[in-house]
Amino acid sequence: MNPVPLDKLVPPHVRGFEAYIPSKPDEVLKKLYGCSRLFRLNNNENALGPPPAARSVIDRFPSSRASVYPSGDAYPLRCKLADKFGLDPDQILVGNGANEVITFAIKAFCREGDNIITADKTFAVYEWVAEFSGYQARLVPLADFGFDDEGMLERIDERTKILFICNPNNPTGGFWDEKKIRGFLERIGGRQIVIIDEAYAEFMEAKDYPDGISLIGTYPNVVVFRTFSKMYGLAGLRIGYLVGDLEVVNIIRRTCVVYSVNVLAQEAARAALDDGEHVLRTREMIRQGKDFLIRELNLLGLSYIHGGGNFMMIHLPMSDSLAYRKLMTRGIMVRTMTGFRFPNYIRVTVSKMEAMEAFIEALEGILREGNT
Numbered sequence: 001m002n003p004v005p006l007d008k009l010v011p012p013h014v015r016g017f018e019a020y021i022p023s024k025p026d027e028v029l030k031k032l033y034g035c036s037r038l039f040r041l042n043n044n045e046n047a048l049g050p051p052p053a054a055r056s057v058i059d060r061f062p063s064s065r066a067s068v069y070p071s072g073d074a075y076p077l078r079c080k081l082a083d084k085f086g087l088d089p090d091q092i093l094v095g096n097g098a099n100e101v102i103t104f105a106i107k108a109f110c111r112e113g114d115n116i117i118t119a120d121k122t123f124a125v126y127e128w129v130a131e132f133s134g135y136q137a138r139l140v141p142l143a144d145f146g147f148d149d150e151g152m153l154e155r156i157d158e159r160t161k162i163l164f165i166c167n168p169n170n171p172t173g174g175f176w177d178e179k180k181i182r183g184f185l186e187r188i189g190g191r192q193i194v195i196i197d198e199a200y201a202e203f204m205e206a207k208d209y210p211d212g213i214s215l216i217g218t219y220p221n222v223v224v225f226r227t228f229s230k231m232y233g234l235a236g237l238r239i240g241y242l243v244g245d246l247e248v249v250n251i252i253r254r255t256c257v258v259y260s261v262n263v264l265a266q267e268a269a270r271a272a273l274d275d276g277e278h279v280l281r282t283r284e285m286i287r288q289g290k291d292f293l294i295r296e297l298n299l300l301g302l303s304y305i306h307g308g309g310n311f312m313m314i315h316l317p318m319s320d321s322l323a324y325r326k327l328m329t330r331g332i333m334v335r336t337m338t339g340f341r342f343p344n345y346i347r348v349t350v351s352k353m354e355a356m357e358a359f360i361e362a363l364e365g366i367l368r369e370g371n372t
């Protein structure tokens, strides 16, 4: 057999794209770095896990149901979300994580030669999906660690289809308030789709944090992303959704892969929505963890960036990849930020005090060692 003629088969935008390699399983990493326990502070997961009601759904899930297909369009969950937000269930599309709904939206609106606009230092999946699909991602530098509205407006041309705003921004935590987002939407004038990624909405307590879903009535070009991975502690089950104007969602539905969300995820997500206590308990954990980190980082003389969400960025006097390896040998996994175009920064998930104390102790250790 001849070798597969990949140079002929593979389009240039795929050939030029570098695959993202996720971290290895805990057991493999522990062996590799010689640590006996591992605090994963790299993915902004919720250390409290799912809310009790969702836990109970998971614990009691009858194995016989594994052989039956789920609701292909997450109908019961969409009804519950619609009830909660005062929407029509058909204004919601559920995906295998918010990551999947990003691909639905890009596929629905972009064709060859089109572009999307987002920030240079934000959640990278918008850029990646655009690029490996053959569309241009225009990356506007952050302004003061937040999205630059003027800069984004300047980059719009007749081939711009979608503007992605991560609110609050992962990894900086910066966010646009209600006034800023409305001003931006006024100037867009409905000519492009504006996606507001609210993966961390449930963590936000600031009075001026805008609820993107409430903007859809006035601005039908707005599409909002939410996820059950962060606040609701269901990252492992992979479930997220988008919300938009009925006509817009009816378009996106055409590119939506049905049956991609499993039955357990759908049912756990439905149960998770009932638990207000869980949100309050999580916010309290984040408050306590952040207060502690800020106090300790000040003592260590390190600078940091934070805002909304369950994470903080820390600037280190060494390369982030070296810091990563050194922290790993001490059982702490963080996110290196060079990939987010923030060299020498790490992003740390705010978690339970036990993990925060272990992180600070490890950080002190590696700072003492220096660049060796």
Ligand SMILES: *Cc1c(COP(=O)(O)O)cnc(C)c1O
Pocket: 044, 096, 097, 098, 099, 100, 123, 166, 170, 197, 199, 226, 227, 228, 229, 230, 235, 238, 239, 240
């Ligand atoms: C975690 C995250 C997502 C993706 O969440 P999944 O639902 O787990 O795919 C989307 N956007 C941002 C900004 C995130 O941080």
